[in-house]
Amino acid sequence: MSPNQRVLVLGSSFAGLNAALDLRRRLRDEVEVVVLDPRPRFTFIPSLVWLPFGLRRPDQVTFDLGSTYARKGVRFVNEAAAGIDLDERIVHTDGGRRFDYDRLVVATGPRLAFEKIPGLGPDDGHTQSVCNLDHAVRAGEAWQRFLADPGPVVVGTAQGGSCFGASYEFALNLQHQLARRGLADVAPVTFVTAEPFLGHFGLGGIADSESRVRRMFDRRGIEGIANAAIREVRADEMELESGRVLPFRYSMIVPPFTGVDVVRSVEGLANPMGFLPIDHRFRHPDHPEVYGAGVAVAISPPATTQVPTGVPKTGQMSETMGKTVAVNIASDLQGGRHRDLPVEKMSAVCMLDGGDDGIVFRATDVLSTRRRRRGFVTSGPHGHWVKLAFERFYLGTRRRGVTLL
Ligand SMILES: Cc1cc2nc3c(=O)[nH]c(=O)nc-3n(C[C@H](O)[C@H](O)[C@H](O)COP(=O)(O)OP(=O)(O)OC[C@H]3O[C@@H](n4cnc5c(N)ncnc54)[C@H](O)[C@@H]3O)c2cc1C
Structure with missing residues (x-):
């Protein structure tokens, strides 16, 4: 029939x-x-924060959609x-x-929406992105050029943005890579974010997320600038609305959507x-x-x-x-x-990898306006391993077309 x-x-x-x-x-x-x-392949976007540093190849974080759907009787049109x-x-x-x-x-x-800020983005601007596979590959090519001539780094999320976790993960992973190579002193990392405070995540913060993020940044020597709006990005510097100018040799900024x-x-x-x-x-x-x-x-x-x-x-x-x-x-x-x-009843679960540690949180009632809502937040080396395990679980199940109802 x-x-x-x-x-x-x-x-x-x-x-x-x-x-x-x-x-x-x-x-x-x-x-x-x-x-x-x-796109013919599914990409596990959370792994893209590792791709520029050579920790993943594209084939390790993607799978062919046509064969997954064919197995399950879904018609896929590329x-x-x-x-x-x-x-x-x-x-x-x-x-x-x-x-x-x-x-x-x-x-x-x-x-x-890179066009919202002059000079933003990998096509017509001067910043990298890890929001899709193509951008992450190019961010990796730029990383190789940067390693040959390192200097200051700026990472963050632009005003109007909502995907804050990605920039935290990228900043922490990048700093971890610099430290491993003995480049931390020549390549200081500055983190700029539209959030009102670090660890806000667009959710008003979860429990003590602000102090946990601060401690992680302090330990790694990352300067965090909250309430930051980017006025313009030029070839080797970023100007904030506050007037502060941040020189950089490498920058990854998550744009507004x-x-x-x-x-x-x-x-x-x-x-x-x-x-x-x-x-x-x-x-x-x-x-x-x-x-x-x-x-x-x-x-x-x-x-x-x-x-x-x-x-x-x-x-x-x-x-x-x-x-x-x-x-x-x-x-x-x-x-x-x-x-x-109702959207306001939804929870948000997030695993943020920091290279050798990480933060895992679950925020309830995502639209609550309470500052530092109730929820669950944990950080430490286990945060890193939880994310690695989840990546493996997710790609393994979804590749076979298995979801949990
Ligand atoms: C670097 C990074 C790290 C992240 N880490 C995490 C994490 O650790 N945990 C977490 O929960 N979330 C994370 N996120 C957020 C997560 O990736 C997004 O929430 C998720 O991708 C949203 O899924 P989506 O299906 O709505 O949209 P997308 O993943 O953006 O997919 C949209 C799809 O629509 C397709 N499409 C676009 N236009 C058309 C069209 N005209 N016709 C047909 N198809 C079209 C695209 O090709 C794409 O396949 C991260 C995001 C980034 C950028």
Whole structure:
């Protein structure tokens, strides 16, 4: 029997991959699950902080999506969504194909908005990025050039950013590499962040996360500058809005995010930033056949900060959203109970590696405005080993198409 309904998933990373695999497990054969993504391989993005230092190769942190999906009966199309017609319920691809859908899942992640700060980014600017595989490879090439002529380093997250953990991990790993090579004195590391205080993580801090981060930075001689907004990056220096100028020979800055163009450009689909509004079921309030998951969805910060910051949408949160979407679409199409998950009730789990130690935390109620919310935070050498073990577990299971329902 050929399927008579179709769920179309745009994007196949943490949110889309898990949504698609869970949908396939929940839906009977009358429903086809189709996934579009221009990238043929899944990348375990959390490992990209190691790639520039030669600690991982691309083939070690990626796997082929086509064979994973084929094993599970999901149709994978290695093309990008290029247009969405909400009235006709059709998606056009950059390969000239068109797919109609009964339910659409938008899991397209972020667009990296380097253009918001002059001189930012690896294409038209002077800073590196580890936000995708291509950028991490180039950050590694720049690292090799830097090692031949080392000097000051600046790492951080720009104003409007939300992915704070990545810059902490990168700063700590980079400093660890410098120390191993005896270069710590010639290459001092400065950390700049839009967060109101170190260890805030876009979540208001978790328990004593601020003092833990401070201790780690002090031990390694990293200067941390909170409430930092970057005015401009030039070839060998970064100017902050405060007027301070930071010279550098190597810099990695996580940029602000917006939604991707194909979502941003559809009238009535996204907010002005290009993120998808969602209700408690991760469904679009005006288009109930459209769901969203992961970084693609809109989550407003609960409080304003001196320098604008966003709420992080971690890989684990993206997966939870993808799984919630799968439950609700299966209920829409084949009956059963829906699942409500208000964003403010979500938890964020994060493992930050520091090279030979790390921080692991779990923050409850991610939109709470309480300073230093309740939660769990631990740090030390075990933080490093927890992340290594999780990487192995995650890639091993998802490569085989296994998720935990
Ligand atoms: C360096 C780094 C380290 C991190 N470490 C951690 C960590 O330790 N723990 C943690 O929980 N989180 C971590 N994160 C955050 C985590 O990577 C993100 O939360 C996660 O990747 C979000 O998943 P996503 O599926 O929403 O989006 P993404 O991972 O960004 O994926 C979006 C997908 O959509 C595809 N896509 C884009 N446009 C289209 C289109 N037009 N049509 C079809 N497909 C499209 C893309 O190719 C991509 O595959 C880290 C992030 C970075 C950058």
